[in-house]
Amino acid sequence: MSFNVENYLEDQTTGVVILYYKGNIDSDVINHVLDSVEDKMVQVNEHPKLRKKVYNVLVESLQNLYHHVDRVPEDFEDQSSERYALLIVKKVDSGYKIITGNFVRSENIEKLEERIKRINRSSHEEIKELYKFILNHQKISQKGGGGLGLVDIARKTGNKLEYSFKEYNTRYSFFYLNILVSEEESK
Amino acid sequence: MEPIIIEGTSKTPTVKFDSNEGVFEIKGRSIPENSVEFYKPLVDWLDVYKESPLTKTSVNIRLEYFNTSSSKCILDVFKKLEAIHKAKNEVEVNWYYEEDDEDMLEAGEDYESIIRVPFKMIEIVE
Numbered sequence: 001m002s003f004n005v006e007n008y009l010e011d012q013t014t015g016v017v018i019l020y021y022k023g024n025i026d027s028d029v030i031n032h033v034l035d036s037v038e039d040k041m042v043q044v045n046e047h048p049k050l051r052k053k054v055y056n057v058l059v060e061s062l063q064n065l066y067h068h069v070d071r072v073p074e075d076f077e078d079q080s081s082e083r084y085a086l087l088i089v090k091k092v093d094s095g096y097k098i099i100t101g102n103f104v105r106s107e108n109i110e111k112l113e114e115r116i117k118r119i120n121r122s123s124h125e126e127i128k129e130l131y132k133f134i135l136n137h138q139k140i141s142q143k144g145g146g147g148l149g150l151v152d153i154a155r156k157t158g159n160k161l162e163y164s165f166k167e168y169n170t171r172y173s174f175f176y177l178n179i180l181v182s183e184e185e186s187k
Numbered sequence: 188m189e190p191i192i193i194e195g196t197s198k199t200p201t202v203k204f205d206s207n208e209g210v211f212e213i214k215g216r217s218i219p220e221n222s223v224e225f226y227k228p229l230v231d232w233l234d235v236y237k238e239s240p241l242t243k244t245s246v247n248i249r250l251e252y253f254n255t256s257s258s259k260c261i262l263d264v265f266k267k268l269e270a271i272h273k274a275k276n277e278v279e280v281n282w283y284y285e286e287d288d289e290d291m292l293e294a295g296e297d298y299e300s301i302i303r304v305p306f307k308m309i310e311i312v313e
Binding site: 027030031034035048049052053055056059060063066067128131132135136138139148149151152156 | 297
């Protein structure tokens with residue numbers, strides 16, 4: 001059986017999917033996703049504070065994918081996408097969920113997981129300090145990322161970063177990131 | 188010095204840097220994938236301006252959204268202003284945030300704690 005990037009998604013029956021995308025992440029796709037999610041939130045008269053948080057977190061999620069995804073494995077079904085990713089935005093009872101998925105080379109897993117764990121074991125105050133430290137001390141990488149994306153997401157949502165790695169083959173895994181932007185945090 | 192005037196887009200802010208007025212403004216959304224490309228000319232411009240600045244420079248930052256890669260570039264802008272301030276010129280930053288937008292207020296406070304220039308936090312009430 002071939003690897004299906006949707007196989008490992010959590011229960012898809014909860015919540016209402018407002019955006020589903022699978023494929024290449026380029027600048028136009030980012031614009032389109034942002035516009036469409038923003039429009040949908042405006043249509044349902046979403047509270048501006050929650051709307052802004054979702055928008056911000058979506059920007060960072062998309063740009064993390066844009067700057068950091070590894071190339072797809074040679075035998076993966078989609079070979080045309082330079083930056084292949086999966087993106088789902090859902091409205092759930094407690095707010096909005098943003099789920100991303102992308103390939104990570106095995107040798108890059110440890111570093112990524114360590115970053116997430118560090119963020120997840122930090123208090124809100126520590127995350128604020130970490131953000132400021134990276135802002136002030138780290139140069140923008142060659143790829144254009146600032147190393148701040150995940151820290152910013154954790155800071156703005158106030159929630160832990162849920163994630164998992166599913167092995168594709170010995171050299172690649174598929175990385176899922178599951179972000180909750182809670183309504184509570186935005187009140 | 189030629190002023191910098193840039194019209195905003197859905198991903199980049201409106202910019203007005205005019206050395207005759209001494210009032211600089213960055214306004215709108217700053218969420219480009221490549222923020223260095225956008226901000227480098229501004230930082231370079233400030234580098235020239237700081238050689239002979241006006242006695243008073245006011246900077247209005249009125250952003251609705253900005254991404255983390257812009258946040259580093261904005262810090263670079265502030266570092267130039269800090270140098271102008273350090274050379275005994277008056278510099279003030281007016282940091283605008285929309286009512287209830289605590290994230291934007293906190294972002295301003297982050298800069299205020301890093302950069303030695305007086306900041307004024309201004310809430311925009313609709």
